[in-house]
Every structure is written in structure tokens, then in C-alpha cells.
Amino acid sequence: MTSPQQLSFARQHARTQRFTLGAPRSFTVSPDGERVVFLRSGSGTDRVNRLWVKDLGAPDEEARIAADPGVLLNGAQERLPAEERARRERAREGSGGIVGYAVDAEAGLAAFALSGRLYAVALRAGTPRRLAVPGPVVDPRPSPDGRHIAYVARGALRVTGADGEGDRELAGREEGEGADVAYGLAEFVAAEEMSRSRGFWWSPGSDRLLVARTDTAEVRRWWISDPAHPDRRPTEVPYPAAGTPNAEVRLLLVGLDGSRTEVVWDRARLPYLARVHWSAAGAPLLLAQSRDQREAVYLAVDTETGATTPVHREEDPAWLELFAGVPAWAPDGRLVRIADEGGARVLVVGDRPLTGARLHVRAVLDIGAHDVLVTASAGEEAEAPETGEIHVYRVGGLGVERLSEGPGVHTAVRTGAVTVLVSARPETSGAAVRVLREARRPVVIDSYAETPVLTARPRFTEAGARRIPCAVLLPRGHRESDGPLPVLLDPYGGPHGQRVLAAQNAHLTSQWFADQGFAVLVADGRGTPGRSPAWEKAVHRNLLLTLDDQVEAVQELAGRFPFDTGRVAIRGWSYGGYLAGLAVLRRPDVFHVGVAGAPVTDLRLYDTHYQERYLGTPQDEPELYAAHSLVTDDGLSAPENPARPLMIIHGLADDNVVVAHSLRLSAALLAAGRPHEVLPLTGVTHMTPQEQIAENLLLLQVDFLKRSLNMK
Incomplete structure (x- = not known):
């Protein structure tokens, strides 16, 4: 027989989606240091995420809801388009409501999709508005200047004014292109294995975009059926099984003026488009991999011709790992990357490794004018073992400084002088979220996640x-x-x-x-x-x-x-x-x-x-x-x-x-x-x-x- 205690945890574990519901996540810090934007559901058993804003100018006040799906849908059930269901499955996203959003450069405008509809909200105490555009809408993203919003609908990349006016198609299927071709979406292996969930990127000047074009015509079809419902047709899935053809991925430079230029690189040798970075610090930057993943080339894109120039090349006899946050340009134009050198995983800026064998660098979180924020574990030459710990470090001209304190798994989001530090610890459930500001007391962002009925003692x-x-x-x-x-x-x-x-x-x-x-x-x-x-x-x-x-x-x-x-x-x-x-x-x-x-x-x-x-x-x-x-x-x-x-x-x-x-x-x-x-x-x-x-x-x-x- 199962005791009430045992049954209680099993049910609680299920109802709370492994105690993730109600926990704040997906943080954005405004460049002026005045706001932190994030997602959070209303309780530890509520699956519907809302968009919240914490005003740092009034740190003692509660965060306010910027967008509530229950209000926007008038209580109606959320309906997900097929592309959004697939995107959530690749991201292992089990909650509902607003599960993703994007902001402009000033974090003043946010855009999100809900039930295949496009919404925009002014984050300085504005109200959300539905924009009447063709749908179903997937992955909307404002331009850096906040004047436009690009999004994907029915395999085409479209753009509209932030006020909902002037909607038009920028990149869509041309004559002779069938349903196998899509613009602005990540292909299966990019989303499932490369951690690249995006298929388009705005220019810093807000005048054009890099747009991925995927063609799955050569990918073998599999059929996912539901034997419990024999009246339903199987779902057709283009699945690139080992040794079979992948989707063909190209990249286009598309201007708001209707111009269209293909980005050119040796796709036969480097078919995997693993990373795309475009900032004001340099030309668009691509990371392309060979199919066996033993070669990776960093490519700078000429935005006038679409030609690419190799910036850096790597080889490995086993494979080359992909990392979050890199490659990217530092503000001074140097290349920032993570590399396996000398038996260690190190942060490299320009030609100079900034860390050594004492740290095992895992991801780049932010690149500032004077330092780089990373997560790392203890390396092979660490002074003492730190089993299971992941910490946040500042790496720069003054050396390496640990930002997180105490045993735990830590990560962060930073913009300018404001850092959101998220810390999960072995002795307490959930994760604590603190907003750190120079010479000012930390601000806490509350979690509504439930406390488990048992305590783990690893x-x-x-x-x-x-x-x-x-x-x-x-x-x-x-x-x-x-x-x-x-x-x-x-x-x-x-x-x-x-x-x-x-x-x-x-x-x-x-x-x-x-x-x-x-x-x-x-x-x-x-x-x-x-x-x-x-x-x-x-x-x-x-x-x-x-x-x-x-x-x-x-x-x-x-x-x-x-x-x-x-x-x-x-x-x-x-x-x-x-x-x-x-x-x-x-x-x-x-x-x-x-x-x-x-x-x-x-x-x-x-x-x-x-x-x-x-x-x-x-x-x-x-x-x-x-x-x-x-x-x-x-x-x-x-x-x-x-x-x-x-x-x-x-x-x-x-x-x-x-x-x-x-x-x-x-x-x-x-x-x-x-x-x-x-x-x-x-x-x-x-x-x-x-x-x-x-x-x-x-x-x-x-x-x-x-x-x-x-x-x-």
C-alpha cells in the first residue's frame, strides 16, 4: 500500500510540473536599470504564465502584471498552432500562457504570441494590445528601435509596425517553392540539438534582418500516429535520422525596403548553421559546422554582398561543442568564444585565453565593456572539489571574480550595472532570485513555487x-x-x-x-x-x-x-x-x-x-x-x-x-x-x-x- 506521504509527493510533483510552476524565469533587464521583466505563473500549480515587470525605482513595491493571458483571452482556452506546439516540444516547455517574449533594445516594448495571435505591450506601465495581423503568429520579435515587429506566420517571415499598421510579407515562398520551405523558423536539429530556437535576427539598425530559409524536401518522412484514436490521421514529420538527409538551410539578408541578398558560405562543407550573432560591435557573425562536427568556422558577413569571410577556424578529432552566448563580438570588436585548449575549457577574447584549468567555462551570459560574465564549474586543477556546483564569474582585466556565493547552481542575467542572480542551493527548495545593483541593497523577486512535502538529503x-x-x-x-x-x-x-x-x-x-x-x-x-x-x-x-x-x-x-x-x-x-x-x-x-x-x-x-x-x-x-x-x-x-x-x-x-x-x-x-x-x-x-x-x-x-x- 502507498502511504499518504508517498502519494502526496507524487501528486504534488506532477501538479507543480516538478516544482517549476510559480517560479520566476526568462529575465530581461532594461539598459537604464529601471526595470526587470520576467515570466511567472500565479501559483505553484498554475500553468498559465503572465508577463511581469519589477520597477527597480520602487524596489519595495510588488511586481506588476504587464500582460495576463486570462484577461487577453477572456477566459477562453488557449489554442496552439502546430508550429508553436513543435517549438514548445523542442524547448521542453510544458506550461502555458506567455511562455516566451522579446523586447526592443530599450526593453520598453515587448511582443509575444498567445493562441497564435500577436500582442504588444509598452512596459513602462502600458497595457497590452492585440495587433490584427495574419496568423497563426510564431516567435514575434520587436526591432531594436521598437518601431516594428517581425514574426513568422504560415512559413513566411512578416513585419508590422508596432502600432499594427503596415503589415507585409518580407520573406515567403516564391514560385516553385512548396510547403517544405519555411522562412524564419529553426529546423528540427537546430532546435533539438544545437539550442538554436530562432530563425531570424534583427540588424542593430532595425532596417533589415537575417532570415533562415529551411527546405525539408529531402528529409525522410515519418508518421506519428495515435492508435487510441484510429479516426485521426497520422502526423507527418520530417525526421533526419542518422545517415539520412538533413534539411537544407540557407540564410538571407532581407531589408524592410524589400531587398533580398543570400548569404554565401561553403554549405556543402559546413551545412550546420549553429549560431548567428548580430550586434553593433561588428558585422553579422555566423558559426557553421561540418556534418561530422569536427570543424567549425566563424564567419563575418558582408551586409552589402552577402559574402562571408572566415574570422576563426577550429578543429577537433572528436567533436566541437556548442556553447550559449558565443561566438559574439566584444564592444571593442574582439571575438569572444569558448574553446577547448590545453586540456581545459576556457574563455577566449581576441587571441587571449582569460581563464585556465581551474575553471571549466560553460556559457557566456553577458559581454560588457570591461568584463565578461560566465558560468563555470571547478576545473581539473581547482584547489578543492565542488561536486555539482555551477557558479557565476566576472572575467576581465582584473582577473577572475566569483559573483555567486555558497554551494549551489547559479546563473545570471546582466545588463549594464544590474545583475539578476538566480541561485538554487542543496539545502533549500527552488531558487532564490536577487537583483544586484552597485552600492544598493539587493532586490528580491518572489517565487510562488510550492515547497515540496519532502526534503532531499543528497x-x-x-x-x-x-x-x-x-x-x-x-x-x-x-x-x-x-x-x-x-x-x-x-x-x-x-x-x-x-x-x-x-x-x-x-x-x-x-x-x-x-x-x-x-x-x-x-x-x-x-x-x-x-x-x-x-x-x-x-x-x-x-x-x-x-x-x-x-x-x-x-x-x-x-x-x-x-x-x-x-x-x-x-x-x-x-x-x-x-x-x-x-x-x-x-x-x-x-x-x-x-x-x-x-x-x-x-x-x-x-x-x-x-x-x-x-x-x-x-x-x-x-x-x-x-x-x-x-x-x-x-x-x-x-x-x-x-x-x-x-x-x-x-x-x-x-x-x-x-x-x-x-x-x-x-x-x-x-x-x-x-x-x-x-x-x-x-x-x-x-x-x-x-x-x-x-x-x-x-x-x-x-x-x-x-x-x-x-x-x-
Whole structure:
């Protein structure tokens, strides 16, 4: 039976969307230092975000609502156009209302889309207005001077005056171009894998734009159906699986006067348009990658001819990582980038590295006249380990200064002398938001997020000779005399997914599983971010090392924690789901039961930019793909490889890791005579935002694990 306490957390966890609802986010600071703009819903269970403004001139006054979807829609249900649903899925956005906005250079005008309609609001105590333009509207963005708003509608980039007058198409399908061509939108792999969600960029002078043109005609079509509703047509999805054609991406310079010039670079050699930067400090700047991601070239664009000139070129025998905030120009015209040099990940301005091996730089947050604001973790040569911590640093002529204080996961937004510092800590839930101003007391922006009914108690440590970062969670009130506990590994364990974080909310679900009677282990092995370039790139051509590190972590920590290594379980989602399936199939000597959520099982079915980075193409590396695949695993039929219970969970509407992965694994297990359970989730994508589904998934998983391990 499930206790009220257990049920309470599962329901609370689901209702609050993992305690994210009600938390302020998406901050913008006005250049005059007078306002902070942000999004926040009305409570810890309210999914509808509103646009808020905090007036720093009156810091003791409550923030005011600049735009309320409930008022704007007169209480009607929000209706999302297909392009917006896809954009939110790529961003893993589960809330509603105003989930994104953009402002002009002075942060005086904001624009946003709501139910496919365009709204603009003057942030100096103005009221929102709906602008009558063709829709459905996606990704509206004001020009820097605040006089125009550009947006995407039906695959075309359009522009209107900020007053709603003079709407017109700037870039749309020309004669002979079909529905496969779109202007102003990011293609699938850009949004899913490159963290580039945008498809157009205003010039600093507000007179023209850079516009991406995508053509998916050569991309293979997949069909996402809903078997629970056979009366509905399947959804057609252009999905670039490993080894198959990508979308063709071009870039155009489009003027408000109707001029149109194509930006020219060697797209055959550098097909991935990964970054675009356009500021008053220099010419438009592009970062283009080769398909194998071992080469990247920074290109400056001639805005008169569209020709490009290489500014910097990088190569790496494994791959070149992409980073937030770079490349960009410093105000003095020097190139700002993050690079892997000398075994470290460093900040480089011009030709000069400004950080060394003591810091592992992760992102650029802001570039000022005299310094650069970054987030970073402790590097390999740090004086002391800081397991799971991420801090904010100022890097400049005076050296490196840490802005954030105390253990935690910190980030920031800065404009001029005003910094919004967001700090999540291991001992308290949620994140504290403080507005820092020179020589003035900090201003707090309140969070309405709920306080969890339980408190996570992660014990941070390192395991094995490789010092694998780990967090161990034991049941509340557990005593040494209680004896060893069944072990549950709860990893993501793969690239771009750090789970061992010095933040309370990161470990709440793991603590809930621990309170069900498990010793929970979260381990970030090779391939996970935040430690060193060598650590991340160790998995090049060998993602199986991620399983080796999970094995090493549980075996080495068994001597220090009450682990019953005769009862070891593993659960995970996405890459973690792949890892769970891999564990019970390849290492049944260590793992006795697994729960694989939305697992990648046939790596040929995953996208180009991600999968080819690690394994190359299936055409060039068929043996590698076979060695990593769960559906061609020779061990499935090996008599010395005992069957272990495996629960497979998958959303039928998932267009990222499609349900074919789980269906092929189930078919292979059935053919090998291996019992397993499959839990299909009707209407669910790669996220599980539905309250009842998210809650019951936790309860069903713990029931399966207990049954399989003969726990009382």
C-alpha cells in the first residue's frame, strides 16, 4: 500500500510540473536599470504564465502584471498552432500562457504570441494590445528601435509596425517553392540539438534582418500516429535520422525596403548553421559546422554582398561543442568564444585565453565593456572539489571574480550595472532570485513555487579511480543498524545531461524513491558535462563507457554506503532509458531489474546532429551502430546472460525518440523469449506534463521495482 506521504509527493510533483510552476524565469533587464521583466505563473500549480515587470525605482513595491493571458483571452482556452506546439516540444516547455517574449533594445516594448495571435505591450506601465495581423503568429520579435515587429506566420517571415499598421510579407515562398520551405523558423536539429530556437535576427539598425530559409524536401518522412484514436490521421514529420538527409538551410539578408541578398558560405562543407550573432560591435557573425562536427568556422558577413569571410577556424578529432552566448563580438570588436585548449575549457577574447584549468567555462551570459560574465564549474586543477556546483564569474582585466556565493547552481542575467542572480542551493527548495545593483541593497523577486512535502538529503561524493561525481540518497531516518538496502541507480548518464547538481530540487524524485526503501545512487560518468573536455569526449565512438562508469560507481561505493549489491535496480528516461536497457541486457551480473523510459534502442532511428557526433553515420560505421544497439544485441539469446525484469515506458506521440525504439526492443525481447512489460502512454510526447500520467508513472515504477526485487 502507498502511504499518504508517498502519494502526496507524487501528486504534488506532477501538479507543480516538478516544482517549476510559480517560479520566476526568462529575465530581461532594461539598459537604464529601471526595470526587470520576467515570466511567472500565479501559483505553484498554475500553468498559465503572465508577463511581469519589477520597477527597480520602487524596489519595495510588488511586481506588476504587464500582460495576463486570462484577461487577453477572456477566459477562453488557449489554442496552439502546430508550429508553436513543435517549438514548445523542442524547448521542453510544458506550461502555458506567455511562455516566451522579446523586447526592443530599450526593453520598453515587448511582443509575444498567445493562441497564435500577436500582442504588444509598452512596459513602462502600458497595457497590452492585440495587433490584427495574419496568423497563426510564431516567435514575434520587436526591432531594436521598437518601431516594428517581425514574426513568422504560415512559413513566411512578416513585419508590422508596432502600432499594427503596415503589415507585409518580407520573406515567403516564391514560385516553385512548396510547403517544405519555411522562412524564419529553426529546423528540427537546430532546435533539438544545437539550442538554436530562432530563425531570424534583427540588424542593430532595425532596417533589415537575417532570415533562415529551411527546405525539408529531402528529409525522410515519418508518421506519428495515435492508435487510441484510429479516426485521426497520422502526423507527418520530417525526421533526419542518422545517415539520412538533413534539411537544407540557407540564410538571407532581407531589408524592410524589400531587398533580398543570400548569404554565401561553403554549405556543402559546413551545412550546420549553429549560431548567428548580430550586434553593433561588428558585422553579422555566423558559426557553421561540418556534418561530422569536427570543424567549425566563424564567419563575418558582408551586409552589402552577402559574402562571408572566415574570422576563426577550429578543429577537433572528436567533436566541437556548442556553447550559449558565443561566438559574439566584444564592444571593442574582439571575438569572444569558448574553446577547448590545453586540456581545459576556457574563455577566449581576441587571441587571449582569460581563464585556465581551474575553471571549466560553460556559457557566456553577458559581454560588457570591461568584463565578461560566465558560468563555470571547478576545473581539473581547482584547489578543492565542488561536486555539482555551477557558479557565476566576472572575467576581465582584473582577473577572475566569483559573483555567486555558497554551494549551489547559479546563473545570471546582466545588463549594464544590474545583475539578476538566480541561485538554487542543496539545502533549500527552488531558487532564490536577487537583483544586484552597485552600492544598493539587493532586490528580491518572489517565487510562488510550492515547497515540496519532502526534503532531499543528497550526500555528494566521488567514486573509483576516475573520481566519478555521485550523489547518494538514503531513506529518511535510516540508521546504520538497519542493514543494507536494495540499490536503485537513477542516472541520465549521457552527453548534455548532468544529474549530480548541488541543488535541492534536482534530487527530490530520487529522495522519494529512497524513502520507498532504496539506497539511490546518481552517478555522472564519462560523457556527462561540467568537468573537462576529456571527460565529455571520452565517449567518442564508445558510448558503452557510460555503462562501465555506472557499474564502477555502484561497486566502489558499496564499501562506503549500505548497498545490497545482490539487489540492484536502474531507472532512466531518454538516454537514461537507453542506459537502463543496456544495463539489464549487457550486465545482468550487476543489475537485476530496469525501468527504461523513452529509450533510444536502435541508434539508427535517432537524429543526425546528435547521433553522428558520437558514432559517425550508419553507412560508415555499421559495426559501431550494431555494437551499441539494444535490438541487435547478441546477448539477448545467450544462455549465460540471464533474463532480468524490464519495464519499457514510451509516449506514443513522441517525435524525438519515436515509439518505434521501444516497439523494436519489445519485439527483439519477445523473439528471444525474454519476459518484459511495456507501458504505452497515449497522447504523450517526450515530456510527461499530464498530471495524472506523471503521478502514476512514479507509483507504477516503484511497484514494479519492488515486485521484481521481492521487497516487502
